[in-house]
Amino acid sequence: MIALAAFDMAGTTIDDRGAVYRALERAVVETGVPVAEQDLQAWMGTEKRAAITALIELGGGDPGAPADKVDAAFERFQTILHELYAAEPPVAVAGVPEAIARLRASGIRVALTTGFSRDVATAILDRLGWRVADEGAVCTVDALVCGDEVAQGRPAPYMIHRAMEATGVLDVASVLVAGDTVVDVRAGVHSGAGITVGVLTGKLGADAFSGLPCTVLGSVAEIPDHLATRRAD
The missing domain is CATH 3.40.50.1000 (HAD superfamily/HAD-like)
Incomplete structure (x- = not known):
């Protein structure tokens, strides 16, 4: 039972309405790397800092340079998501x-x-x-x-x-x-x-x-x- x-x-x-997808993609793209749709889908549902780290690497970037890159991208993810949710809850x-x-x-x-x-x-x-x-x-x-x-x-x-x-x-x-x-x-x-x-x-x-x-x-x-x-x- x-x-x-x-x-x-x-x-x-x-x-x-897909806001998490859009916010995560935008936050990673803003670090200067592309995000492939299949990679984005593969990392959906995971902890978001881990997802950002992986997506930067998959896009050919270095998540450790500068040292605060992932933290900054995570903050952008949260900001973008808040904006999207405010526009369309x-x-x-x-x-x-x-x-x-x-x-x-x-x-x-x-x-x-x-x-x-x-x-x-x-x-x-x-x-x-x-x-x-x-x-x-x-x-x-x-x-x-x-x-x-x-x-x-x-x-x-x-x-x-x-x-x-x-x-x-x-x-x-x-x-x-x-x-x-x-x-x-x-x-x-x-x-x-x-x-x-x-x-x-x-x-x-x-x-x-x-x-x-x-x-x-x-x-x-x-x-x-x-x-x-x-x-x-």
């Missing part, structure tokens, strides 16, 4: 707040995991009226784990394990992980989660998850019914 559902944020539970993926409420009502704890730093993640949740452990919120989750709070971000499993720690879940086989990128799915697989789900609310189609040991669903909104069907079987 599933005790914890760990969901990615942008593209999975939150529709930011993120919204919940359709049906997701209701799905989260259904899961929690059934006794399943829900955590959000993200490659954002906590200040960025909480600012997004504040815009939506979502809260951690606040039953009076528009949408309530039980924990938030961010990429800068663990030793290594996705595809490492540590955010999922930290979510287990935060919610008191002991058995990783009782965890469901869902995300819209390949690194989200790989993190779920690496964690040993009982169920790993790739969702199609981001930039990827079902073929992107081909060959990975995961279930593909249209959206997190489908997960309560998916679990009910599994229990019936």
Whole structure:
């Protein structure tokens, strides 16, 4: 039986209309290197400083020269993302707040995991009226784990394990992980989660998850019914 559902944020539970992609690309391009679309996609879902470092290297640049290049690019990423969100605020993926409420009502704890730093993640949740452990919120989750709070971000499993720690879940086989990128799915697989789900609310189609040991669903909104069907079987 599933005790914890760990969901990615942008593209999975939150529709930011591709703002993270655009902000990350612009911040790296401003360092003087090109960003290939396939490289950008490969690093989506990861901790953003790690993504910036990798994308600069992939573009032929040196992330260590000058020494503050990555930190400066990360600050630009945050500034650009704030501007994009101010112009077009993120919204919940359709049906997701209701799905989260259904899961929690059934006794399943829900955590959000993200490659954002906590200040960025909480600012997004504040815009939506979502809260951690606040039953009076528009949408309530039980924990938030961010990429800068663990030793290594996705595809490492540590955010999922930290979510287990935060919610008191002991058995990783009782965890469901869902995300819209390949690194989200790989993190779920690496964690040993009982169920790993790739969702199609981001930039990827079902073929992107081909060959990975995961279930593909249209959206997190489908997960309560998916679990009910599994229990019936």
